[in-house]
Each structure stands twice: as C-alpha cells, then as structure tokens.
Amino acid sequence: MIIGILAIQGDVEEHEEAIKKAGYTAKKVKRVEDLEGIDALIIPGGESTAIGKLMKKYGLLEKIKNSDLPILGTCAGMVLLSKGTGLNQILLELMDITVKRNAYGRQVDSFEKEIEFKDLGKVYGVFIRAPVVDKILSDDVEVIAKDGDKIVGVKQGKYMALSFHPELSEDGYKVYKYFVENCVKK
C-alpha cells in the first residue's frame, strides 16, 4: 500500500512517519508524474490558499480532481476537499461539504484534546487554526468525528476530511488505518 503525500506546502514529514507507523509506504507527491503508482493521497495541513494556487500552477489540481484516488485531507486538506469556504479560493470541490476556516477563532491558535472518532473511540486531536465542517450538502457524507457539537471529521465514499492533525499525535496512526480500511479498496 503506497500512500502519496502532497508535498508542495505544509507538514509532509510528519505524515510520512505516521504512514510508516501504520504499516504503509509513503511517497512524496510534488509533480503530476509522482501520482503514478500511489494507492491513495494525503493532502496535509498548511495554508489552503497557497496549496490551492500551487496545485493549479503545477497541473495537479485537475489531475487529482479527475483521478480515482482515495484522498485524506487534514486541516488545510479538509478545506481543499470542500465545495466552499465563503472566500474566493481554489478548491478541489470533491466533497459535499462547506467549511469554516479558522473556526475556533484567532485567539485560540492551537490546542489539543480528545475527540470522539467513529469505531476508534477517543482519539487525540491536535488542532492548529483548524477549520470545521459548516454545512453538509448531501446524504452521502457521514460524520465520523466530533468535538462537542462541532463536526471535525467526515467521510464520503473514498474521501475523508479531518479538522485536526493525526500526524502530530501518538495514536494518530490509527486514523490512517481507518482511512485505508474504509476509503481505499485494494
């Protein structure tokens, strides 16, 4: 199982480590040709506006959008998978959700807490200027993680989006296993 990590901006090395810990092989994806041979793709946290622009510049936006790849988006990756943020920015628009960026407010830049994750129970969530799901636009979207009444994890077919950073917590590798078992068919 080879999992690609979009490596044009954001936290890439941490995802590589977590993928290895979960028992899979990681591959950095910087250009279109790097998509060859991967079974799934991770879009990491970072700055969604910058990642969107760079994806477009390198031709990755259309290629990824039109591929069959299962995708896990974390934080900025969740933003990029969504259909809208209320702001003018480049998105993949692959999931039937809208998100609110920096939803926890500016004064709460980052925090860590346990959240409820479907089938996994409590999972440690690291939130950094995190988005949350604002609206769910179709019945195909399943809520898989919540922080109180905030939706911080969703799944739609082969796509999964998380507000937090599983690559930054000890038990986060479980979330990659969940992604592979539930979104990646092999």
Ligand code: GLN
């Ligand atoms: N707030 C950032 C964005 O919307 C996401 C932050 C992150 O990925 N840690 O792009």
